[in-house]
Structures are given as structure tokens and as C-alpha cells.
Amino acid sequence: MIEDEKIIAMFFDRSEQGIRELDIKYGKVCRKLSYNIVHNRQDAEECVNDAYLGAWNAIPPAKPDPLLTYICKIVRNISLKIYYRKEAAKRNSTYTIAMEEIEACIADPNTVEAEIEVKELARIIENFLDTLTVKERVIFMRRYAYMDTYADIAKCVGISEKNVSVRLTLIRQKMKDYLIGKEVFL
Amino acid sequence: MNSKKFSEAISEVDDKYYEEVINYQATKSFKRRWLVALAAAIMTFSLIGAGAAISQYVDRVEMSERFEGIEHYDLSENKKIEISEVAEIGEIFIVPDAITTNREKITIKNNSSAEITVYLYSSDNDFNDAIQEMKIEGNSEKAFAGLSSRFLYHIGIVTNDTEQISVTITD
Numbered sequence: 464m465i466e467d468e469k470i471i472a473m474f475f476d477r478s479e480q481g482i483r484e485l486d487i488k489y490g491k492v493c494r495k496l497s498y499n500i501v502h503n504r505q506d507a508e509e510c511v512n513d514a515y516l517g518a519w520n521a522i523p524p525a526k527p528d529p530l531l532t533y534i535c536k537i538v539r540n541i542s543l544k545i546y547y548r549k550e551a552a553k554r555n556s557t558y559t560i561a562m563e564e565i566e567a568c569i570a571d572p573n574t575v576e577a578e579i580e581v582k583e584l585a586r587i588i589e590n591f592l593d594t595l596t597v598k599e600r601v602i603f604m605r606r607y608a609y610m611d612t613y614a615d616i617a618k619c620v621g622i623s624e625k626n627v628s629v630r631l632t633l634i635r636q637k638m639k640d641y642l643i644g645k646e647v648f649l
Numbered sequence: 650m651n652s653k654k655f656s657e658a659i660s661e662v663d664d665k666y667y668e669e670v671i672n673y674q675a676t677k678s679f680k681r682r683w684l685v686a687l688a689a690a691i692m693t694f695s696l697i698g699a700g701a702a703i704s705q706y707v708d709r710v711e712m713s714e715r716f717e718g719i720e721h722y723d724l725s726e727n728k729k730i731e732i733s734e735v736a737e738i739g740e741i742f743i744v745p746d747a748i749t750t751n752r753e754k755i756t757i758k759n760n761s762s763a764e765i766t767v768y769l770y771s772s773d774n775d776f777n778d779a780i781q782e783m784k785i786e787g788n789s790e791k792a793f794a795g796l797s798s799r800f801l802y803h804i805g806i807v808t809n810d811t812e813q814i815s816v817t818i819t820d
Contacts, residue, residue, distance in 0.1 A: 529668060529671070531671055532664050532667040532668050532671060533664075535667060535671075536660065536664075536667065539660055540660055543656060543657075543660070547653065558656075562652035562653075562655070562656065563652075565652050565655055566651075566652050579654075581654060581657045581658050581661055582658075582661055584654065584655070584658035584661075585658040585659075585660075585661035585662050588658055588659065588662055589662050589663055589666070592662070592666055597669065597673070600666065600669060600670075601669060601670050601673045604666055604667065604669070604670045605670055607655075607656075607659050608659050608660075608662070608666070608667060608670070609670060619673070620673070
């Protein structure tokens with residue numbers, strides 16, 4: 464399969480072949496990520512195409528490394544926008560379920576922490592992630608960043624689905640304690 | 650904080666956390682590793698058993714034409730000789746088999762911690778006149794070089810320690 468550098472070079476040369484190569488290499492991952500959020504094949508396809516367009520407009524001058532992380536973040540953000548736009552009608556995606564899990568360890572919006580900025584919260588979450596083992600971090604990120612199902616996570620990290628469920632429960636509890644410690648909510 | 654803000658924050662976390670997920674390779678579970686190790690051990694023992702049987706068969710029935718009638722160990726065929734014997738201090742221990750090799754050297758690996766002295770004899774000579782000799786420190790190896798496949802060789806080992814002689818002889 465073609466290397467990331469060559470795909471980016473095609474983007475720099477404004478060759479549409481770059482988009483085709485990007486799709487050949489990472490299209491499957493992107494569609495899965497998007498589908499896990501929007502839970503609709505057509506919406507997922509559109510999100511991925513929009514992400515490709517976003518990448519096309521950003522590269523150059525951007526020169527992402529690694530490319531996969533870059534495109535996944537774009538896909539995730541676009542998919543979330545679609546999700547929230549259609550939120551009322553959809554309550555069955557992996558994203559919905561994952562967020563319902565997380566609701567239990569975050570406070571209602573009428574508390575002090577409601578003032579916290581997204582970027583500041585991101586730094587706090589990063590610090591929390593640093594307290595986890597690599598395996599715990601991967602499980603957490605797969606669930607809440609890549610919106611993977613338990614089955615997919617289990618396959619990725621080589622443990623059972625039940626084990627994934629138990630570990631995620633413990634990680635969420637850890638995060639809750641961590642956020643309380645940081646007075647993110649009280 | 651609501652889940653939407655949480656989700657937005659997750660989108661903002663550093664790329665390294667996303668990359669870590671992509672680059673993560675699951676290590677095999679202990680159970681799986683254990684099963685693989687067990688299978689490998691069974692296969693190894695089977696191969697050793699089969700190898701030993703073949704080796705004995707070859708030793709018994711297959712003599713090179715040059716040394717027909719002379720019982721010997723062909724290192725090029727059988728690859729190595731493992732010796733593990735208790736020896737008296739200063740007393741020479743002669744490896745039971747006469748040895749031939751297709752290569753120009755015979756390597757001796759000293760598997761014990763005590764230094765040993767190894768002598769190489771031609772089967773034409775008596776054991777008072779070594780062709781070559783060398784000292785090998787504990788847990789190291791050396792080789793007799795410049796050999797010829799036209800000869801049968803014997804190897805003698807002396808230790809000045811009461812420890813067990815433990816060597817591997819290879820082609």
C-alpha cells in the first residue's frame with residue numbers, strides 16, 4: 464500500500480489521485496469510525512467524503528504526520544456535528560451508548576465546572592490519561608475517541624468483551640475520582 | 650459538564666493519544682503464550698527424540714567409506730556432541746567417539762563455569778601427543794582450526810576444578 468508521504472505529496476501536487484489513495488488506505492477505518500457515531504451508512508459515507516474534502520483544503524499547507532490520526536480526527540468532528548444535528552432522532556449509535564456510560568461520572572451542567580473550557584478540560588483529560596497504563600489508555604480512547612464497540616476493543620487488545628466492560632467501568636470510576644480531585648465538578 | 654463537552658474535549662486531546670491507539674499491538678495473553686510455549690516444547694521434544702533416533706541409526710549403520718569399519722561420529726552429519734561428565738581433577742577425559750568433520754574447524758563450547766583445557770588428537774597418534782591444545786574459560790568457546798576431513802580426531806578434556814565437564818562440540 465502506498466506510503467503516507469506519497470499521498471501527502473499528491474495533495475501538495477493537487478492530484479485528486481491523492482484522495483483516491485487516501486480512501487484506499489484509510490477509507491475503511493474512517494467509515495467505521497463515522498458509522499459508530501452516526502449509525503447510518505449514508506451519513507457515514509458523507510462524513511468521510513466531507514473529511515476528505517477538509518483534508519484536501521487543509522493540505523497544503525498542513526503536512527500531517529501521521530496521516531491516519533489527522534484524518535480520523537476530522538472524520539470524528541464532522542460525524543459528531545452530524546450526530547448532534549440529528550441527535551433527537553437517533554438514540555442507538557455506539558456513540559450514544561458510550562456517552563450514556565460517561566454521563567454517570569460527569570456532573571450536570573449547572574455546576575461550577577460548566578464554566579470550564581473545552582481546551583482546559585482536554586488538558587485535564589490528557590493528565591488523567593497519563594495516569595493510566597498503555598492498555599487502559601488504548602481501551603479508553605478506543606471507546607470514547609474512536610467509538611469502538613466492546614467486541615472491537617476486545618479483539619484489538621486481546622481480552623474478552625466482559626473484561627473490556629469491567630475495565631471500562633473501573634477506568635470511568637478512576638476518571639470520576641480524578642475529576643473530583645481536580646474540582647472539575649463537585 | 651455534559652457528554653457533548655466531554656466529547657469535544659476528547660477531540661482536543663493531543664494526537665499522541667490517538668496515535669498510541671493506532672500503533673498499539675495487543676500482546677498475546679498469558680494463556681495463549683503458555684499454549685504456544687507448550688506446543689513448541691512438545692514439538693521440540695519430538696524433534697529431539699526423532700533426531701536422537703536418527704542419530705543412533707546413523708551412528709550404527711552409516712560409516713563413511715573412508716573410515717569404514719571404524720566407529721566414529723561425523724560432526725557434519727550429526728551437528729554436535731553434548732558432553733556432561735564428572736571428571737577427576739587433572740585427569741584427562743576422552744570423548745568416547747572418534748570425530749570426523751567436513752569443515753576445517755571443530756568448535757568447543759565450555760558450558761561450565763570452570764576453565765578447561767582441551768586437546769585434539771589424531772587417531773593415528775597416542776594420547777600423549779596432542780595435535781593442538783587450548784584453554785577455554787568458563788562459559789565461552791574456542792575452535793580448533795586448520796583441520797582436514799581426511800582424519801579421524803579424538804578430543805580430550807582436562808579440568809582443574811571438581812566441577813562437572815560440560816561442553817558442546819560442533820562442526
